[in-house]
Every structure is written in structure tokens, then in C-alpha cells.
Amino acid sequence: MDFRISDTFTDSLAKLTGEEQKAVKTTAFDLQLNPANPGMSLHKLDKARDKHFWSVRVSSDIRLIVHKTAASLLLCYVDHHDPAYEWANRRKLETHPKTGAAQWVEIRERVEEVRVPYRSEVEASIPVAASSRAKPLLFSGQTDDELLGYGVPVEWLADVRQADEDSLLELADHLPAEAAEALLELATGGKPQVTPPTAGVDPYSHPDAQRRFRVMNDVEELERALAFPWEKWTIFLHPAQRQWVERDYSGPARVSGSAGTGKTIVALHRAVFLARSQPDSRVLLATFSDTLANALRTKLRRLISNEPRLAERLDVHAMNAIGERLYEQQFGRPRIASREAIKQFMAEASSGQKFSTNFLLTEWEDLVDAWQLDSWESYRDVKRLGRKTRLPEQQRAALWSVFDAVRARLKAEGLTTYSGLFSKLAAHLAERKHPPFEYVVVDEAQDVSVAQLRFLAAMAATAGVDRPNSLFFAGDLGQRIFQQPFSWKSLGMDIRGRSRTLHINYRTSHQIRMQADQLLGPEVSDVDGNKEERRGTVSVFNGPPPIVRAFDGEEAEIDAVGAWVAERSSEGVAPHEIGVFVRSDAELERARAAVDKAGLPFKVLDEHVETVSGQVSICTMHLAKGLEFRAVAVMACDDEVIPLQSRIETAADDSDLEEVYNTERHLLYVACTRARDHLLVTSVEPASEFLEDLLM
16 A cells, blocks of 8 residues: 655644644554554544545544545645544545546535636626726636646636636635646746646656655655655655756756745755765765755755765765865865955055045955956956946056055965965866866855856866766856856856756745745846746745835834734744844844844844744845745835945946846845745835835
8 A cells, every 4th residue: 555645734734733743743654554553543534525535533633634545545634623624525636537647626616715706797797898897818718628738627627717817816726736836827928838648657656746745655754754844845856847857967057946946956856866876976065155055954864864875975065165175175274364354455555546445345356356367467358247347447557556465465474265265276176087076066056156166167077078967056146146247158167058947936925926026027147148037937825915114213113023023923933934134234133123022032143053943033134045934024124225325335337336236136035035925024214215116
């Protein structure tokens, strides 16, 4: 007998209290070991339309709903007695007549509270003039056969045909998930993929069914699946994503997609796939920061907890951390110059010059140090893709004298920068036959620096020739907040033809995603012309609309955010599932005061402090990158805070100013899309101009 769990079960399990979840897991393990055990207290649900539904007593009030046949036992749902029975009474498990996939079907005639009225009923109840202005039907151009091919149940075809943009989201909540996703994609101009049915194939083997139902082969696999229900996407990989995970690539490849589309999970599974399929190799999974690396290690442990030997060949590090480690092995411990030290060197070297220290520092970071320019000629001739300020040659010569003095000062004091560190490593690796890692997977690739990309290119080559499958990137140009744009192709990193965009959003509700997307354009391009199409992205679940509010003063904002956080807590959102973000350290005190008002414990995160169970996370928007929470409050979005006035003042011309605005927009987008279900964005008047875009 196959033992399976459904995604509806893991979703319902996450809504129970901690003690209730422990009892359910114990019952589930007992069922897996011996489903025929007379002590399991199975009770057949005679009133259910599907005659294979049974309930299992977990406690005096908790009931586990299972679907039991001679060949299969499926964990379906768990809740308190009455809601659990009601869930079973409203559903049936069927094999779709067109797709051949097993799917949950909500029984049509029992859906009364969100019934989609037929067009004839609407027209009979409103005046003719108003009827003529009715919104167009979304799926009038699709045949029944096409809709069935997307997994729409036969009894729901009439409702789908009457759906317009107002009723679609309500309807989607009652359809099988694969059908809802396909219709949402159609409605946003996309073309859903259809897997042709194969006669005689197990209904659970269809890709649509594999996304909803999973065979548990042993107790360890079940334990992993039940341990982290809210993050089940680290265990269950979407079949559409699996093809990019397991594909062979002749050169560097990149998967992209807007926030929440599973890029990190694809990167994680890609690293594991390479380690499994190449047993003699070492794999590096790299990301932007130590915080994100720690989060990836946690996910990795969940994914391969029953394969400890695999972990021995899979290293997870922040880019700078792996750079320092490899540098120390070859050249000794590096002494990294702090930004403050470089700023001081810059001020001393530019004494008597008319350039501001801030301008000099950004020119150094974005051009001179980033590209490791080591001569006046290289500085004079460099293409200023990220720094478009036009400077006459005389001014550039004066600037170079400052930068050359800073370079000499760093060398004299035995200091280096991270760009210098990675450049030296790249040169060293180019001379080696065997790299420290045969395969490298990079998450948050949009913020990889010039020197880091050179280092990765050197790691991926043997005798100057790229090895197949050696480099895999995951990232989103819309979340680029740390690096100036530059040409990957100019550094030998050409991903054309090996770049794919993910469009199904699992993490962020439709409502939050739609509003956050207003901050960005429908399409984002890199310097090499590679485009990331944001149109057609579909969220697979609904939630309450985001709230955007401006207040007369800081105290009013603090009170409102505190009340909102307290309300989320009263609804069952755990403290560690709540994040509060601000633009910079200067606004952190407002966030602390708000969470204090809510009466909840909190932890202020920095680069070395992770989220803590039982505590609300407070941090800047930059540190929120890569994190995720059920509820997020983005505070202090005031005018001159975002975009930050000090950054605007460093812009030397309109091109530089445009880049500042772009990265500040990306930053607010990153902060808003950390939210799964609830989002609050607040400011003190006058509010940031970006909030107008959120309200469009």
C-alpha cells in the first residue's frame, strides 16, 4: 500500500497549535507504520460524497481525514472535529477525464457562499444600459476541450466560462490548484503548459498530481515533510522547475523570476542534484550574505537530512566568506580595508581638490576598485556603464591622482579590498588544473560584483575552456540593490540561450504581488540585453489587500503599526513569522517602539544575527533580502528617507540620479515582497513618492 500526503494536509497542519501538531505527527507516523492497527480509531465518513474518506482520532477534538483504498492511504486534512468533517463533505478525489491526473474537486452544488452567477442571471437583475457595460468574459475564446486540458473539472466549466476579472479570484479558490494557476496565467496573457495525458498511467504520476500528492517511502521522509509544513516548497519541487534543475547546460545558465517564484529553491535543488549525480565532485552553493547562507544551510539540512554523506561534498557560503577562506589557503589571512578606512585615505589624498568625499568614494567603489583599474590609461578608457557622468580628461587625471594615492596607501599598509581579493584569486585559479569546486551554484546572482564574476568564471574553466554545468545562477534583476549594472558578456559570461524565467509565485499572495509589481516595470533588462519578463507571473493564493497609510507624526505611525502587529499576533501569526523593516539604521528606533507597543519580543538583525523563533524580526530593508515572513510591516517610508536624500545628493547627473532611483525602488520592492499573507506600508507625511506607485 502506497502511503501519501497531500499539500492540503501540510497546509492544514500548519494552522494548528504546536501541541496539536505534535499529536498529529505521532498519529501520522503510527498510520504509516501500521495503517491496520485497531488502535487507530478509524471511522468511515458515511455522509461524504467520496466513499473513501475516513477520519482518524488524534485527540478528543482533532480529526485527521484520510482517503483509503486497497492500494493507497492518503493523508488529506486535519482540523478540529466539525471543520475536518465539513472539509471532507465538500470534496472528492477524482482522476480528471482529460488530463488523467489525480485532483481534489470541490463539490459544485455545495458551494453556495461564493457561487459565480451565470451571465443570464446577472443580466436579468440589472438594467440594460448597465448590462452593456459588463466586464468581458475572460475565457470566451477557449473551448471546453482546452479548459479541460488545463485541469478544470467538468462540473466547473460553466462557472469558468462566466468568469470576468472581478470573479476570477473568488472562483480560483474553489478550483483544483493546477486549474486555478492555468486560468490566472491565461488571464494575465500567458500560455499555460499542458502535459499530454498518457493512457494507463497512474493518476498520481501526472506532473499536476506530483505537485499535490507525494509518496512517503519511509519514516525519515515523512518526518522531513511534516517538520516544516510552512516551507514545504523546500521538499516539494514544482515539476516545471525540476526540468531546469536537472537539465544539462553547455555553458553558464541562469534562472530568473520575480520575488517568490522559487529561484532559491531551484538553486538549492540544483546544488543537491549535482552532488548526487556527480559523486566524485565538490559543489559550492553561494549567496550574497552570511545571513542568507545560514538560511540556505537550514533548508539544505531539511532536504538531505537522510543523506549525510552528500552534505560532505556540498559547501554553502556567502561569496565574501568563501573568497576569504580560499585566499587564506593560498596567500594567508587577508586584511580587508574597511569602508571607513578607505574614506579616510580618500579624504587625505584629495585635500585641496574640489570633489566631495562621497563622490570620490562612489567613483572608487563603482569603477576603480570594482574593475581593479591599475593605471591612468585603464581609468581613462573604462566604459562607464554604471557611472555615466561625463568628466573632461583634465578632471579625470586629477581624480586618478587621488585614486592612485589610495591604492598606494592600501598596498603600503598590507590592506586589500574584496575586489582585490577576488581578482587575485581569479588569476591564481586560471593557473590551476583542478579548481576547489567542480560546480558552483549562485543564488542572488543579480548582486554579484565584477571581481566575483571573474573569480567564478576562472573557477568554471579548465585550461581556459568552460566545463559543462559548472556555473548556475539564480537571481532577479528587479531585486538588484547592491551592484551597479555591468556587462557579464564582457567578462566571458554569456548566458544567452541558457536563461529561463519562472512565472509561478508560491510565496506571496496575489494581492501583495500585484501592488509590489507597481514599483517596477513589466520588463527588466541587463546591460547585455537579456530580458526578464515580469508579465504573466501568477500567484497561487489570495490574501487580504496590502495597507498603505501615511500619518501626521511618528507617534501616530508607531501606535498604528503596533496595533497592526498585535492584531496579526491575535490571529495566530507567531512572532517569528512577523518582520518589521525600515530603510536604514536611523529609522530602527521607530520599528523597536512599534513592536514594543504590540507587547511582543523582538530581535534586531544584523549581518551576523539570524531570525529567532518566538521573536519578531526588525532590520533594514537591505538585510531583509532573502528572508520571508507571513506578515510584514515596512515603516518610515517618508520623503527623503526612500529614496534616501544622501544618495540623491551624490548623483552627478541625470543618469546617475536615475540609477539611484532604480535601486531605491528595487529596495522597497524587496522589502514588500518578503510578505506572504499580510503587508502594511507606512510613512509620516510627506510620504515617499514611491507610495503613490504602490497605490496605483
